[in-house]
């Protein structure tokens with residue numbers, strides 16, 4: 001490549017000097033600094049460095065639990081890092097400042113370059129320098145076949161040079177694609193950023209667990225998501241209205257326990273037009289509903305636990321247990337029965353008689369103790385290993401608790417007590433000390449889904465394609481110029497019937513292949529006829 | 541099949557090792573020409589060795605014995621170099637065999653985990669090196685560094701990363717997997733090859749500026765700095781758009797598999813960092829006020845970020861990509 005023509009920095013000398021407003025001068029100088037290649041380079045580097053903490057430290061947007069864990073592990077350091085935005089690097093003020101400056105610099109850089117480029121495209125290739133022999137490439141053609149300027153121009157045009165003829169001189173230039181591509185590339189970068197901005201303003205997404213069965217259907221409202229985030233320009237009322245029911249979930253496993261296929265079948269009810277359809281989706285092939293896409297992120301089982309309290313009243317919990325992360329799908333979770341042991345006479349909740357169970361669910365329990373982890377991810381010998389608790393579950397305290405964990409404070413302050421533990425196979429029943437029973441009835445599969453609307457994506461995709469095209473044009477395009485000067489035969493010379501042609505070539509960007517290209521060109525001009533015929537034959 | 545693949549890897553490492561030794565012999569013999577009396581002949585021989593094909597013309601006129609000795613050792617050096625190049629080609633063939641048999645054993649593209657990834661990336665690097673060598677035989681002495689990199693990376697893969705053949709998990713079963721991973725591998729292989737002339741250039745440029753301390757002395761017998769710099773640029777300019785495409789393909793795949801095109805997962809973050817650093821390299825090289833050795837350092841840093849992404853991220857962080865399996 002590459003020599004960059006720096007833009008003319010100063011106005012032509014000699015113009016009468018006016019007093020310059022110092023503020024304006026400062027502004028103009030800062031702008032010039034900001035839009036220089038050097039600044040762009042420094043900002044690029046800063047951007048790369050600024051991204052590093054985003055991979056080293058846990059990020060809220062990627063993994064909020066890990067951020068909380070970090071606060072627990074580093075109680076002193078974490079709040080200070082948090083103040084610096086280290087857990088949300090890619091949304092932090094300093095990261096934004098760097099890329100906004102970079103893109104300002106970029107726009108300030110490409111606008112004048114685009115203008116210059118359009119101008120250059122309109123201009124004719126420049127006149128030949130006086131002394132062609134000083135150029136990097138030079139040749140003298142004796143008695144060439146194409147001996148007059150128009151014939152030479154024709155040869156060049158056939159090879160797709162931009163040509164202009166001035167008297168007995170031919171100027172030609174090629175490789176505008178380089179600058180065109182470069183501008184396209186940089187403009188595309190801006191377009192990608194705009195696509196990102198569009199997505200974050202007008203996009204939304206939510207995550208939740210969907211347990212199979214019609215009772216567990218979910219409708220697309222903000223309250224129904226465990227976790228949702230709406231762009232600043234999106235209102236809860238804007239969410240498209242549809243409901244999803246998980247009809248079936250299939251998972252195939254290899255003998256090693258590795259999953260080989262997942263498939264979720266759902267019923268989609270569109271509430272706007274009342275239409276209903278069933279659809280299937282999987283990892284790598286999301287359910288595209290038009291207004292939003294539904295992605296399959298995970299799956300598991302929700303044990304069905306039936307508790308019969310001391311008054312003989314029965315309640316059933318189908319709470320999803322979450323994967324612990326081991327290979328064989330051991331899950332842990334909790335089943336809460338806050339309405340247990342309500343005295344039928346008074347009908348009042350007894351806050352110290354609530355019941356809960358927590359522990360593990362094993363899709364394939366081992367035959368012998370210890371029952372701590374599953375042997376296979378598929379349900380072959382399902383079992384739950386549970387501890388029972390009675391007392392106050394702390395659900396009314398107004399402190400939001402997790403639905404996947406017991407409130408540990410209630411245990412430590414003694415309001416909730418453990419009253420035993422047991423392993424239950426499918427259909428087995430456990431009688432507790434007060435005569436109440438817990439039965440492990442079965443399981444329901446569940447899936448974890450992400451529902452998402454990302455409006456900037458088409459724009460980003462298009463911008464990525466033009467970015468690549470521009471990049472290739474920019475990297476592989478080569479600007480070069482050639483000139484031919486025809487000297488007519490000297491009037492009286494008896495021997496020379498033909499003209500003398502001199503040629504010069506100048507690669508404007510580093511281009512090792514230019515010498516051979518120039519030689520070929522000269523050869524083509526030398527025997528215009530044959531070359532022309534060959535070219536025409538090639539066209540047919 | 542899988543066992544055959546493992547054996548082929550071992551043989552390939554051995555072959556690269558032999559090639560490296562042969563290159564080292566070329567180097568050592570080249571350095572033996574310190575005989576003062578041989579000065580004029582040395583120039584002649586040096587020119588012959590550096591030329592395309594690396595042939596040495598025996599001087600026809602009688603020359604002082606020291607000079608003959610020098611030229612004979614130069615001829616031997618050239619022979620050692622040519623042998624090294626052929627052994628490298630043999631090693632690359634064995635290496636290719638290892639990649640292919642691994643793929644056959646797994647009944648899929650052999651890019652399912654880090655071991656297979658490194659195996660394929662290094663093969664791309666070696667194959668691209670042979671292509672460069674074919675076009676520019678005068679760069680042959682770089683082979684010493686290249687084979688060294690090959691032996692180190694392959695041995696590391698064999699000792700630390702090796703895993704049994706297993707099928708892919710559902711998230712990896714997508715044609716985007718093939719597109720994304722193959723282009724990442726290809727670009728990484730070229731970047732891997734590109735760092736060899738980059739480092740060689742930095743040493744050689746120092747040598748040409750008269751630096752005679754340790755790392756620069758290694759560059760004594762290297763090809764001229766300008767050519768190394770141009771090769772560095774050519775390789776990076778070739779790899780960069782492919783890498784860009786690969787990252788875009790990854791984003792398209794991530795959209796389908798994880799529901800978002802870009803989520804700043806550690807792998808994605810480091811790909812972003814590498815991309816920005818390599819863009820910085822191309823930029824720096826196009827900026828007249830930035831010196832070439834500064835630009836080349838940026839390319840080296842770019843390669844370090846690629847290594848960080850390949851090894852560091854897999855070992856130190858967990859993210860969505862971590863199922864790629866250490």
Ligand code: HEM
Pocket residue numbers: 001002003004035036037038040044102103105106107109110182186189471474475818819820822823826
């Ligand atoms: C968003 C940040 C930017 C990125 C990722 C980026 C990336 C690149 C890349 C990869 C190239 C190499 C293409 C080639 O060499 O032909 C390039 C070239 C170039 N960039 Fe940028 N750039 C950025 C911002 C800027 C800015 C702010 C300026 C102006 C100050 C600028 C001016 C140029 C110029 C003049 C070239 C052409 C060099 C040549 O002639 O080859 N770029 N850019």
